[in-house]
Amino acid sequence: MNRRWLIVGVSGVLLICGGILVRTEHENHQLAKRAAAYRIRAEQGDAKSQWTLGATYYYGRGVTKDYGEAARWYRKAAEQGNANGEYSLAYMYHEGQGLPQDDSEAARWCRKAAEQGNALAENALGFIYRRGEGVLRDDTEAVRWYRKSAEQGYPPAEYDLGYMYYYGDGVPRDRVRANDLFRQAAAQGNEDARRALECDRKGISIDPGAGLRGLQ
Numbered sequence: 001m002n003r004r005w006l007i008v009g010v011s012g013v014l015l016i017c018g019g020i021l022v023r024t025e026h027e028n029h030q031l032a033k034r035a036a037a038y039r040i041r042a043e044q045g046d047a048k049s050q051w052t053l054g055a056t057y058y059y060g061r062g063v064t065k066d067y068g069e070a071a072r073w074y075r076k077a078a079e080q081g082n083a084n085g086e087y088s089l090a091y092m093y094h095e096g097q098g099l100p101q102d103d104s105e106a107a108r109w110c111r112k113a114a115e116q117g118n119a120l121a122e123n124a125l126g127f128i129y130r131r132g133e134g135v136l137r138d139d140t141e142a143v144r145w146y147r148k149s150a151e152q153g154y155p156p157a158e159y160d161l162g163y164m165y166y167y168g169d170g171v172p173r174d175r176v177r178a179n180d181l182f183r184q185a186a187a188q189g190n191e192d193a194r195r196a197l198e199c200d201r202k203g204i205s206i207d208p209g210a211g212l213r214g215l216q
Contacts, residue, residue, distance in 0.1 A: 031062030042073060051077035051085040058088075067098030078109060086113035087121040094133075103134030114145060122149035123157040130160075130169075139170030150181065158185035159193040166196070166206055175200070 035056045041049035054073035057066045071092045077085025090110035093102045107128050113121035126145035129138045143164050149157030162181030165174045179200060185193035196206045 028062070033062070035062035042076070045080075047077045047080040047082040047085065050074075050080070051082050051088065054085070054088060067092070069098075071098030078112070081112075081116075083113045083116040083118040083121065086110070086116075087118050087124070090121070090124065103128075105134070107134035114148070117148075117152075119149045119152040119154040119157065122146075122152075123154055123160060126157065126160060139164065141170075143170035153188075155185040155188040155190040155193070158182075158188075159190050159196065162193065162196065163206060163208060166200075 035053070038049045038053040038056060042053040050073045054070045054077065055061075056063055057073065058070035059065065063069075071089065074085050074088040074092060078089045079085075086109045090106045090108075090113065092098050093100075093109065094106035095101070107125070110121050110125050110128060114125045122145045126142045126149065129135055129142035129145065131137065135141075143161065146157050146161040146164060150161045158181045162178040162185065164170050165181065166178035167173065179197065182193040182196045182200075186197060192207065199206045
């Protein structure tokens with residue numbers, strides 16, 4: 001009896017695994033088809049498709065992961081003024097993925113995207129000024145860019161701006177305002193903000209947060 005159940009169980013597992021393999025192959029085929037379609041439009045000069053093809057290479061969706069190719073297509077989109085392309089190229093420079101690491105170039109491209117109102121780039125530029133990476137460190141400028149991103153409802157920026165208010169970096173110290181911002185971010189699932197509220201209740205130091213998350 002036990003042996004029979006074992007055989008049935010193994011057969012069931014094999015059927016399930018077979019189904020997963022078929023589904024995975026189908027999904028990979030679909031991703032490859034999409035990548036091919038993006039390439040056609042990208043090669044015709046469509047900036048959005050160039051950025052999407054860059055992301056396809058970055059994550060290896062339907063193609064072999066290739067940071068060099070990702071950076072190449074991000075640059076093509078960025079040079080046409082595509083904010084997502086500018087932001088993604090900034091990230092590649094910051095991390096040194098697919099091209100040499102260069103904080104100055106990261107800051108330059110990040111600013112271009114931020115000036116177009118890209119919330120992720122605004123927050124990242126705040127981080128760049130906060131750390132002084134490729135620019136002179138300037139907490140006031142950091143606050144300005146964090147605020148622009150936070151006003152668009154981007155949770156990490158709400159947390160970062162709250163942190164600046166909490167310690168009075170670049171703005172007058174205001175823990176009431178800080179906690180309001182932490183609550184806004186926490187309500188959207190931001191774990192840094194949730195921990196900050198807990199730390200404030202316990203009277204212990206608040207972590208400055210992940211920071212680099214703002215670049216991708």
